[in-house]
Amino acid sequence: MSAAVEIRDLSVRFGDYLALDRASLSVRPGEVVALIGHSGCGKSTLLNAVAGLQAVVGGSVASGGRPVIGPGPDRAMVFQSHALLPWLSCRDNVLLALRPRFRGEARVRLRERADTALAKVGLSAAAERRPNEISGGMKQRVGIARALAIEPEVLLLDEPFGALDALTRGGLQDELSRIVEESGTTVLLVTHDVDEALLLADRIALMSTGPGARIAHVVPVPLQRPRDRRTLAEQPGYASLKHQLLDFLFGGQHAAA
Numbered sequence: 397m398s399a400a401v402e403i404r405d406l407s408v409r410f411g412d413y414l415a416l417d418r419a420s421l422s423v424r425p426g427e428v429v430a431l432i433g434h435s436g437c438g439k440s441t442l443l444n445a446v447a448g449l450q451a452v453v454g455g456s457v458a459s460g461g462r463p464v465i466g467p468g469p470d471r472a473m474v475f476q477s478h479a480l481l482p483w484l485s486c487r488d489n490v491l492l493a494l495r496p497r498f499r500g501e502a503r504v505r506l507r508e509r510a511d512t513a514l515a516k517v518g519l520s521a522a523a524e525r526r527p528n529e530i531s532g533g534m535k536q537r538v539g540i541a542r543a544l545a546i547e548p549e550v551l552l553l554d555e556p557f558g559a560l561d562a563l564t565r566g567g568l569q570d571e572l573s574r575i576v577e578e579s580g581t582t583v584l585l586v587t588h589d590v591d592e593a594l595l596l597a598d599r600i601a602l603m604s605t606g607p608g609a610r611i612a613h614v615v616p617v618p619l620q621r622p623r624d625r626r627t628l629a630e631q632p633g634y635a636s637l638k639h640q641l642l643d644f645l646f647g648g649q650h651a652a653a
């Protein structure tokens with residue numbers, strides 16, 4: 397079976413600055429891979445390249461065995477800022493993403509799809525509300541509903557909970573974990589949060605610091621699922637894994653491998 401996402405020797409340059417230098421990562425179908433690394437190392441750049449939003453100077457990205465040459469309905473991105481249109485209701489924001497994906501489907505069917513996606517993230521009651529009438533956490537949920545509604549093969553999450561308070565973030569991480577386990581969607585998640593990575597990921601890709609960043613190590617997370625944040629730390633291996641990740645981030649081992 398081909399990889400869900402295959403990043404091979406990817407290089408990205410911004411003028412004189414070589415941000416990524418031959419970065420490689422393979423994500424298996426249904427796998428959740430978290431990408432962590434220092435601020436500015438190139439995590440978003442890598443994710444944007446997978447989304448087809450970033451020009452590259454070398455290497456390749458494939459999604460489901462097909463070369464990525466631009467954005468496509470097989471990949472959906474959720475950004476840190478929710479990027480909702482303020483004049484549309486939550487439902488209409490989701491519908492906007494759905495229409496080009498399911499062209500030709502009846503309005504009533506599209507609406508059903510939007511409402512199912514909103515229900516998955518617990519927002520049925522807010523379907524008619526506009527973004528300025530809901531909280532930051534709810535806006536981020538709409539962003540996730542919008543991404544899920546197009547039934548992508550790969551969900552690309554760029555620090556989706558970074559702007560939220562700890563309590564809201566925890567709730568959304570639990571929801572995401574449940575949704576991903578139920579749907580079997582492949583996920584590539586950029587995060588700064590080691591605990592988030594350990595809660596959600598099957599493997600954690602550690603990115604070296606730029607210029608010339610690449611994937612320095614990939615660490616498996618063999619913790620039992622379903623994972624519960626309240627008992628996760630008691631699982632055997634948790635403490636040493638967390639240690640290893642913090643060591644990488646703060647122990648000076650983050651230079652290019």
Ligand SMILES: Nc1ncnc2c1ncn2[C@@H]1O[C@H](COP(=O)(O)OP(=O)(O)OP(=O)(O)O)[C@@H](O)[C@H]1O
Pocket residue numbers: 410413415433434435436437438439440441442606
């Ligand atoms: N459009 C651009 N033009 C010039 N330089 C850019 C551009 N986008 C990113 N960079 C540079 O490329 C490097 C990688 O940026 P990127 O946003 O991918 O890092 P990141 O790891 O996602 O950072 P953070 O964790 O802070 O969000 C940084 O040094 C950044 O300044």
